[in-house]
Structures are given as C-alpha cells and as structure tokens.
Amino acid sequence: xxxxxxxxxxxxxxxxxxxxxxxxxxxxxxxxxxxxxxxxxxxxxxxxxxxxxxxxxxxxxxxxxxxxxxxxxxxxxxxxxxxxxxxxxxxxxxxxxxxxxxxxxxxxxxxxxxxxxxxxxxxxxxxxxxxxxxxxxxxxxxxxxxxxx
Amino acid sequence: xxxxxxxxxxxxxxxxxxxxxxxxxxxxxxxxxxxxxxxxxxxxxxxxxxxxxxxxxxxxxxxxxxxxxxxxxxxxxxxxxxxxxxxxxxxxxxxxxxxxxxxxxxxxxxxxxxxxxxxxxxxxxxxxxxxxxxxxxxxxxxxxxxxxxxxxxxxxxxxxxxxxxxxxxxxxxxxxxxxxxxxxxxxxxxxxxxxxxxxxxxxxxxxxxxxxxxxxxxxxxxxxxxxxxxxxxxxxxxxxxxxxxxxxxxxxxxxxxxx
Numbered sequence: 001x002x003x004x005x006x007x008x009x010x011x012x013x014x015x016x017x018x019x020x021x022x023x024x025x026x027x028x029x030x031x032x033x034x035x036x037x038x039x040x041x042x043x044x045x046x047x048x049x050x051x052x053x054x055x056x057x058x059x060x061x062x063x064x065x066x067x068x069x070x071x072x073x074x075x076x077x078x079x080x081x082x083x084x085x086x087x088x089x090x091x092x093x094x095x096x097x098x099x100x101x102x103x104x105x106x107x108x109x110x111x112x113x114x115x116x117x118x119x120x121x122x123x124x125x126x127x128x129x130x131x132x133x134x135x136x137x138x139x140x141x142x143x144x145x146x147x148x149x
Numbered sequence: 150x151x152x153x154x155x156x157x158x159x160x161x162x163x164x165x166x167x168x169x170x171x172x173x174x175x176x177x178x179x180x181x182x183x184x185x186x187x188x189x190x191x192x193x194x195x196x197x198x199x200x201x202x203x204x205x206x207x208x209x210x211x212x213x214x215x216x217x218x219x220x221x222x223x224x225x226x227x228x229x230x231x232x233x234x235x236x237x238x239x240x241x242x243x244x245x246x247x248x249x250x251x252x253x254x255x256x257x258x259x260x261x262x263x264x265x266x267x268x269x270x271x272x273x274x275x276x277x278x279x280x281x282x283x284x285x286x287x288x289x290x291x292x293x294x295x296x297x298x299x300x301x302x303x304x305x306x307x308x309x310x311x312x313x314x315x316x317x318x319x320x321x322x323x324x325x326x327x328x329x330x331x332x333x334x335x336x337x338x339x340x341x342x343x344x345x346x347x348x349x350x351x352x353x354x355x356x357x358x359x360x361x362x363x364x365x366x367x368x369x370x371x372x373x374x375x376x377x378x379x380x381x382x383x384x385x386x387x388x389x390x391x392x393x394x395x396x397x398x399x400x401x402x403x404x405x406x407x408x
Contacts, residue, residue, distance in 0.1 A: 018152060019151050019193060021184075042244060047247045053220075053250050055250045056247045059179070059180055059248070060180070061193075063157070064157070064177075064197050105247070108246075125245075126245050126324045127244050127247045128247075
C-alpha cells in the first residue's frame with residue numbers, strides 16, 4: 001500500500017505492507033538512528049516521538065502513522081545538543097546504541113514533567129534499557145539537564 | 150502476527166461488518182501483544198480512527214474509550230481523582246512510558262490476558278463493558294466466561310463510588326510483568342481480586358464473604374484467599390511461591406482499605 005509519512009517535518013512517500021512496523025519502514029527510509037533491539041516492545045531502543053509522545057516504533061504499525069508527526073533524533077537537531085552534552089560530560093554515552101532513543105525520551109520528559117524529581121525521572125525512563133548498564137552515569141547527566149539535585 | 154490486508158474504517162458499523170464477515174480478520178488495538186503471535190490473518194482492522202480514545206466523567210460514571218492508552222489511564226486527572234490508588238497503580242510499572250503509550254485498555258480487556266494487571270484492578274470496581282454488537286455486560290461476567298466473540302469493545306463504564314480502593318503487586322524487576330497482583334476495594338462492600346496467578350484475575354468469593362461478615366478477620370481472610378484460588382507456574386514464579394505471597398499482599402491491601 002502507498003503511504004505518506006511526515007518525518008521530522010518532511011513528507012516521505014513510500015510503499016509498505018499493511019502489517020509492517022514503523023521501525024522497519026523508518027530504517028528502510030534511512031533513519032538508522034532508530035535501532036532494532038528486542039523487537040518485542042521491551043528494550044526501548046526503537047523509541048521515537050509520535051505527535052510528541054515517546055512510542056515504540058517496533059509495535060506501531062506504519063500504516064497507522066499516516067497523518068501523524070513522527071520525530072526521530074535526527075529531527076531534534078540542535079535541541080538534542082544540550083541533552084547529548086549532559087550525557088557525554090558524565091562519560092555515559094558508552095556504546096551509544098541506546099543513545100538516540102534515550103535522547104528523544106529525555107526531550108519528551110523535559111516537556112512533560114513540570115516538577116521533576118529523581119524518582120519521576122527514573123519512572124519516565126524505565127523503558128529505556130542500556131545494554132552497557134550505564135544508568136548511573138546517565139542519571140547524573142540527566143539530573144543536571146533537568147535541574148534536579 | 151501477519152495480515153494480508155489493512156483497513157482503517159471511520160465508523161464502528163463498518164469495522165464490525167468486516168470483523169463478522171471474515172473469521173480470519175483481526176481488530177488492531179495497541180498491537181503490543183498481538184504482534185508477537187505467529188498467527189496469520191487475512192485482514193487487519195485498525196480501530197484508531199473510531200474516536201474511542203477518551204475519558205469522560207458524568208454524574209454517576211466514568212466512561213473510558215476502549216482505545217485509550219494505558220499511559221492516559223496512568224496520568225488522566227479524572228481517573229486519578231477517583232481511583233488514584235487503584236487504576237494508575239495497576240499500569241504504571243508496565244515496561245515503560247513508550248510501551249504504555251501504545252497499549253490500550255480495550256486490548257488488555259478483550260484479550261483476557263492473565264498478566265494484564267488492569268484487569269485485576271477493574272474487577273473490584275462496579276464496572277461494565279459496552280460492545281458494539283452485544284451491548285452491555287458486567288466486567289466480571291466478561292472476564293469469567295468468554296461468551297462474546299467477533300465483536301468490538303467500545304467503552305468501559307466505571308461507576309463512581311465513595312470509599313477506598315488499593316492495588317498492590319509483586320514483581321521480580323521493575324518494568325517486568327508482575328508475578329502476582331492484588332486489588333481491594335471497600336465501597337460499603339469489600340471486593341478482593343487476585344491476578345497474575347498467572348491465570349486471569351479472579352474474585353475469591355468465600356474469602357470476600359468472610360471479610361464482609363466480620364471486618365476484623367483480616368488474617369483469616371488473607372489466608373483463605375490463598376487457599377481458595379488456584380495458582381500456576383511460569384517463567385517468573387512457581388505456584389507455591391505465588392500462594393505464599395497471596396496472603397501477605399491481600400493482608401496489606403485489606404489493611405489499607407479497612408484501617
């Protein structure tokens with residue numbers, strides 16, 4: 001079937017199977033920052049923003065994404081810089097595989113949490129697994145970015 | 150899960166017509182658990198255009214559209230106003246925000262999933278389900294016997310009640326499925342539900358009768374729940390362990406709503 005997707009404020013026309021996941025379609029379109037991890041909805045590395053909300057692209061049908069605003073980390077541009085810097089400054093980027101999804105989720109979290117605390121941050125990011133288990137370093141950087149002591 | 154054709158109807162009647170016409174058609178809700186199956190369908194019917202994503206409050210009830218995400222259940226101010234200790238608690242530890250933005254309440258209910266914690270929580274409420282074809286049925290009736298097939302769940306109607314309700318569970322790791330879930334409500338009558346046994350949530354009738362006849366019999370009731378219900382083994386826990394922690398969790402939950 002034909003599909004017109006709005007990704008990072010640009011339109012892409014493509015052909016897909018009706019049961020294809022948005023993850024596969026995005027990667028086929030060249031958005032390699034969207035990683036394929038567990039492909040079962042558990043690890044979070046395929047996270048993207050759909051209409052601003054963090055969503056697992058492995059579970060989201062591409063056909064359902066028509067008419068929605070899709071954002072990958074490429075689309076954040078300079079908005080990602082502060083987040084990336086906060087993580088790098090703590091040496092917490094490690095292998096980088098979970099980085100794009102983590103940055104997107106942190107970006108959404110900053111918009112949503114009006115009164116952030118360490119517990120709220122941990123809860124919001126519970127679905128972003130890091131295969132290097134670099135959580136402590138990540139948390140130090142994220143706390144600084146979120147202005148939490 | 151695979152399917153040959155995809156359609157996105159813009160009204161319920163059309164969606165139902167396709168579903169009932171083709172026995173190999175499938176309703177696509179949050180698509181979180183369904184997509185893990187190996188089954189192949191002829192037709193996927195996407196219900197995301199049916200305007201079933203809402204939470205409305207009326208004088209007597211709260212209506213939840215079947216396509217409402219578990220994340221919305223977790224954060225919605227109306228839900229939190231009336232059932233903050235119950236419904237949001239039953240979904241907030243499920244995997245992550247990204248997962249809960251996809252998973253829908255209708256999918257959890259219609260699939261009658263044993264590991265679905267929100268089913269445990271809904272069981273202690275005065276709750277009805279509305280189906281496009283069959284009309285209304287109590288949540289307990291639907292959960293207890295799979296009478297309704299080839300239909301579309303449209304909304305969940307929860308009666309507003311005065312009193313206390315609480316939810317507690319045990320899980321091996323944060324964000325994993327729980328190995329046991331317990332919900333208790335006290336709206337004049339005490340309801341107890343135990344889920345993730347790992348079978349579907351159930352009300353222990355004898356134990357409920359006991360605690361409602363004498364509110365001081367907390368320990369006896371908690372022990373009776375463990376005796377009355379059956380438990381199974383899975384990757385996460387053995388039945389003997391589930392049975393042991395049932396009385397502990399039920400006891401804690403009863404204390405929250407009674408003391």
